[in-house]
Amino acid sequence: MDLQNLRLVDHHVHGAMKEPLDRAGFEKLITESDRPVPPWMSTFDSQLGFAVRKYCAPLLGLEPHASPDDYLAARSRQDANRIFLGAAGVSDYLVDTGHLADSLTDVGELAKLSGCRTHEVVRLEAELEYVATQESTAAAVPDALVRRLEERTAGAVGLKSIVAYRYGFDFDPAEPSPADVLSALDRWYATGAKRVADPVLLRWLLWTGARRGLPLQLHAGLGDTDLQLHKVNPALLTEWLRLVEPLGTQVVLLHCYPYHREAGYLAHVFPHVHLDLGLTTMYVGARAAAVLAEGLELAPFAKLLYSSDAWGPAELHYLGATVWRRAVTSVLGSFVDQGDWSPDDAARGATMWGRDNAVRLYRLS
Ligand SMILES: [Zn+2]
Secondary structure (H helix, E strand, C coil), rough: CCCCCEECCCCCCCCCCCCCCCHHHHCHHHCCCCCCCCCCCCCCCHHHHHHHHHHHHHHCCCCCCCHHHHHHHHHHHHCCHHHHHHHHCEEEEEEECCHHHEEECEEEEEEEECCEEEEEEEEEHHHHHHHHHHCCCCCHHHHHHHHHHHCCCCCCCCCEEHHHHCCCCCCCCCCCCHHHHHHHHHHHHHCCCCCCCCHHHHHHHHHHHHHCCCCEEEECCCCCCCHHHHHHHHHHHHHHHHHHHHHCEEEEEECCCCCCCHHHHHHHHCCCCCEECCHHHHHHHHHHHHHHHHCCCCCCCEEECCCCCEEEEHEEEEHHHHHHHHHHHHHHHHHHCCCCCCCHHHHHHHHHHHHHHHHCCCCCC
């Protein structure tokens, strides 16, 4: 099976870094840790670091597995953004612009550099925090948020929540009452209304987002040091998923590792739940085939989505696609070799996962 010509839809991604990167800067961007890298180790000594040296070095004219110093030296002499974005084999990027966007290419710049179509996904928490900068009283926020989301989603294809990072999934699943929202807004305003982390406000945002009808992306499982891993098992969302099911809103679980099997179960039993192993795929590198195979256990194939979740170095936009293609070729190829899947079904499954499911879910033409 050859997936080289399958043009992927990368449905969860961020911009590429605008500034050049030295070795220390690059090392910080190939880890989910925000802590200084200890002087006795290198983040290149990881599955992702090895994958950069193996798959990205040849695009800079180096041998595979080039040393990190040779790699960064070659990188500094070339236009890495154009090289890696141009080689990813992606047709559409669905871009989350809500995270430290100033250092990254915006949606238009990403389109120009990659030659891809780009679409925006709007981050709920960032919109509430913006509304708070515009409204002097807490009481004005509920109506202002609805107006703001109407404006911001007019041209967007989806919404996204980072409740996993801000609180976790062990929140009261019921929609909060207007009175509860107002008193939570009052408390938030009394403390400066900056970073929203109040569980009542976060779940109000989730419900408000779910009511807009666009696909709603939710981070689960691994991520940066803001989260507590045991609180972001998507199984904790079960009751909330039951409660929002009648709204008909489609919920997309992102990342998921190490809870990708729980997420696969949720995608199996709930018609409105979808599964993506972005971020996970490139971080587990040479183990991607094993992890993606677990993602394929229970999730219906129409529920699988591809993403890189690249943020920063354009290597990550390229690697997400490259590691995914390699792992899917290996896993589905083994199903064919065992005689369990036909070659046609394997090709169709890969196309659903890498492209067709996202085109349908986000209504991309
Ligand atoms: Zn993500």
